[in-house]
Amino acid sequence: MNIVVCVKYVPDAQAGRGFEADHTTDRQGVDGLLSELDEYPVEEALKLAEATEGTVTVLTMGPEDAADAIKRALQMGADQGVHVCDDAIAGSDAVATSLVLAEAIRKVGDIDLVLTGLASTDGSMSVVPAMLAERLGVPQVTFASELSVEEGTVRIRRDSDVASETIEARLPAVVSVTDVINEPRYPSFKGIMAAKKKPVETWTLADLGVDASQVGLDAAWTTVESVEARPPREQGEVVTDEGQGGQALAEFLASRKFV
Amino acid sequence: MSEVLVLVDHVEGAVRKSTAELLTAARRLGEPSAVLVAAPEHADAARESLGRYGAEKVYRVEAPEVREHLVAPLVDVFANLVERTGAAAVLLPSDPDGNEVAGRLAVRTGSGVITDAVDVQPAEDGAGVRTVQSVFAGSYTVTSLVNRGTPVVTLKPNSVPVEEAGGEAAVVEEAVDVSIPEESLAARIVQRSEKQQTGRPGLTEAAIVVSGGRGTGGDFGPVEQLADALGAAVGASRAAVDAGWYPHAYQVGQTGASVSPQLYVAAGISGAIQHRAGMQTSKTIVAVNKDAEAPIFELVDFGVVGDLFTVLPQAAEEIQRRKG
Structure with a gap:
């Protein structure tokens, strides 16, 4: 089966993250990497492809540096990469992102399954899978903690704090997976060497037939008016337990009317 | 005043607190209309509490395929209602299903969408809505204007203090009969096992x-x-x-x-x-x-x-x- 994994190159959460003057995420001044949460769909795709002799295409859109995210997935074992890179894309919102990804997936063609992570570690809206499915006219099932494919049907398990659900959907489908679904492999030395020879195509918006006016900051369907750093929380009282720590805690909670 | 469509989250007719929060927020934006997907025997109990929190109208969706299938049929229902009512906005709970309905509905209706908002207010002159989100591990607060199409917003639990509407206005109820196309029935829940009840409140809605x-x-x-x-x-x-x-x-x-x-x-x-x-x-x-x-x-x-x-x-x- 043919699988596309959508991945994102994100600012490292351990480094300082911030915004540009136009309220877009600062993607220039910080170190980036393959979003940690996107290693799980890559791993899941590799397992499925190994079992079915399928191919895994890793797809990203983003600035030139985003090629690093593809490289990492190829080192893990993906077969080929597609990088949609176009200056007009900068500042795109989720709606425009889903448009570009959908057109890229159509151009890859003949796809059984599209896998994504549960969220990006920067924007973290978790809406792109649903938007992508809407544009492709296919079902989406999300937050999979287990995944299996059988005879044109994908079956997942989704857990919440009240229930565990088994969900089935017809292929092709868009599926997002959580970080409990597997243990992503580290690239082996062999994998790193092999990745250098794997094909990566770089497409522009023109290659996808997407008009530049449909994407980017100016095309966004919502307008960010202001971005404010949240004032750091002021540290309150910290006491050291010398036998009465629990009492002091209860006293504090009572003073704030939580008891 | 225009209608504001609110998706009701309930367990067998018992309306969840997050829905009361959505209705409270919807009253700032227009006239709240609750969209209730429920079996007929659960609708009466739900209607009463929806009215208490300000729903002026309840759209009752009884089609079993909406209950049995995920997300897509609900998008069909909302797209139909948005077109028919000229709603001012759509408010949904910020959970996986709510966010997915929001995403699909926004693309289908050509509308701006904001998920996981912690506040929503009317914009000046009734031109759309203004939302607040907390991003980057809560270290930044982002204020956005959503004025394209019918703004779609998902609101995080515990973001809006619940207020009863007061007043005794009767709630108007309308059965919604939307034909659900076959392609919307491609994903469904085939098995559901409830976790052992702990007796504790749900994690995301607990005080x-x-x-x-x-x-x-x-x-x-x-x-x-x-x-x-x-x-x-x-x-x-x-x-x-x-x-x-x-x-x-x-x-x-x-x-x-x-x-x-x-x-x-x-x-x-x-x-x-x-x-x-x-x-x-x-x-x-x-x-x-x-x-x-x-x-x-x-x-x-x-x-x-x-x-x-x-x-x-x-x-x-x-x-x-x-x-x-």
């Missing part, structure tokens, strides 16, 4: 959350004891979940639930950025940790440097004593 981390060493007894004394939900850090000490469904943080309760108690949790992402917007934060240097103490309103195995039980007993 108080008590969470345990690495410092529990795998024993959540003291965490649960304090949670029960406070009537709180129990959460867990990623370290505790990865160690297999508590189920993943209770994980708080970037890759788990994002909570913003009135009170958050972190016990034996160091406060790594991944954890902060899921709890930093809590109103009051309390921590108990052996390590005085733990970064969680930077966030607290009150902290105890000490052993959670003595501090938590002592606090729980004192709370029980005060409650009498």
Whole structure:
């Protein structure tokens, strides 16, 4: 089966993250990497492809540096990469992102399954899978903690704090997976060497037939008016337990009317 | 005034608090219309509480395929209602299904969408809505204007204080009969097993959350004891979940639930950025940790440097004593 994994190159959460003057995420001044949460769909795709002799295409859109995210997935074992890179894309919102990804997936063609992570570690809206499915006219099932494919049907398990659900959907489908679904492999030395020879195509918006006016900051369907750093929380009282720590805690909670 | 469509979240007709919050917020934007997907025998109970929180109209959706299939049929229902009513906005709960309905509906209707908002207000001259989101682990606040199409917003639980509408206006009820195309029936729940009932409130909607981390060493007894004394939900850090000490469904943080309760108690949790992402917007934060240097103490309103195995039980007993 043919699988596309959508991945994102994100600012490292351990480094300082911030915004540009136009309220877009600062993607220039910080170190980036393959979003940690996107290693799980890559791993899941590799397992499925190994079992079915399928191919895994890793797809990203983003600035030139985003090629690093593809490289990492190829080192893990993906077969080929597609990088949609176009200056007009900068500042795109989720709606425009889903448009570009959908057109890229159509151009890859003949796809059984599209896998994504549960969220990006920067924007973290978790809406792109649903938007992508809407544009492709296919079902989406999300937050999979287990995944299996059988005879044109994908079956997942989704857990919440009240229930565990088994969900089935017809292929092709868009599926997002959580970080409990597997243990992503580290690239082996062999994998790193092999990745250098794997094909990566770089497409522009023109290659996808997407008009530049449909994407980017100016095309966004919502307008960010202001971005404010949240004032750091002021540290309150910290006491050291010398036998009465629990009492002091209860006293504090009572003073704030939580008891 | 235009209608504002609100998706009702309920369990067999018992309307959840998050829906009361959505209706309270919807009253700022227009006339709330509740969209209720329920079996006929549950509709009456739901209608009464919907009216109490300001629903002027209830659109009752009885088609079983909407209940039995995921997301897509609901998008068909909302797209139909948006077109028919010229609604001013659509408000949905910020959970996986709500966010997915929002995403699909926005693309289908050509509308701006904001998910996981913590506030929503009308924009000037009724031109759309203004939302507030908390991003980058709660370290930034983003204000956005949504004025394209019919703004679609999902609102996080505990973001809006619930207010009853007052007044005794009768709720108008209308059955909605939308034909659901075959392609919307491609995903469905084939099996559902309820988790064992803990008797505790749900993690994302609880007013108080008590969470345990690495410092529990795998024993959540003291965490649960304090949670029960406070009537709180129990959460867990990623370290505790990865160690297999508590189920993943209770994980708080970037890759788990994002909570913003009135009170958050972190016990034996160091406060790594991944954890902060899921709890930093809590109103009051309390921590108990052996390590005085733990970064969680930077966030607290009150902290105890000490052993959670003595501090938590002592606090729980004192709370029980005060409650009498």
